[in-house]
Amino acid sequence: MSEDQSPDSSAGASERVIKKYPNRRLYDTNTSTYITLAEVKQLVIDGEAVVVRDAKTGDDLTRSILLQIILDEEAGGAPMFSEAALANIIRFYGHAMQGYMGAYLEKNVQMFSEFQSRLAEQTKGLSPEKWAQLMQLNSPLMKTWMGSYAEQSQNAFAQMNEQMRRQTEQMLEAFGVKKR
Structure with a gap:
């Protein structure tokens, strides 16, 4: 991903928009399906530009979702950070x-x-x-x-x-x- 395609940039045509609902479910607008945090992680690993928005307010939640993925990985047994x-x-x-x-x-x-x-x-x-x-x-x-x-x-x-x-x-x- 280039510097001008960071996941926290405003939504563009090439970004995968994920909506987060109050029930904590994540909805992939590209596939019109609910997805898991693990699937969001895989999108990031695959190099896709992902933006996560609050379904109700439209607020950008991308950073908090990425931090949640990192937290889950760190707690998962092979932490990257001491x-x-x-x-x-x-x-x-x-x-x-x-x-x-x-x-x-x-x-x-x-x-x-x-x-x-x-x-x-x-x-x-x-x-x-x-x-x-x-x-x-x-x-x-x-x-x-x-x-x-x-x-x-x-x-x-x-x-x-x-x-x-x-x-x-x-x-x-x-x-x-x-x-x-």
């Missing part, structure tokens, strides 16, 4: 860095997804033995791929840091404090 990671994310809410943290995480998840896609494309048809060799972190190919991802992540962090520095300077100048 308690420490979740606590650190919570600490950024209301913090001056909240906007930066969200953008940084989004950029890193996007880069990791692109890395995963390139890896899948370049390794089509590998035998199980070759996969085992490849997945060793000390293999030259894995070092190259991981190095590229790490470099992109560092660049994203550096951009975020530079943006913060510029905004801090602007804020200080607004208060009459000049940089020496």
Whole structure:
């Protein structure tokens, strides 16, 4: 999904509109059927742009449904986030860095997804033995791929840091404090 096709953008022709009714049922307007949260999850996995709307008010509920899917996955036995990671994310809410943290995480998840896609494309048809060799972190190919991802992540962090520095300077100048 491209940046301009985020699931929380306003409904367009290519988005799958799901209506959520007060009885907590989800109605897929494309198929004219009720669907489960697991089916919404599968639509997201399949790369479909999904928007969830309150059937009565039309309010956008997409974020809350996506968060519910994540919550269900986290509770399901193989969590992606440690308690420490979740606590650190919570600490950024209301913090001056909240906007930066969200953008940084989004950029890193996007880069990791692109890395995963390139890896899948370049390794089509590998035998199980070759996969085992490849997945060793000390293999030259894995070092190259991981190095590229790490470099992109560092660049994203550096951009975020530079943006913060510029905004801090602007804020200080607004208060009459000049940089020496």
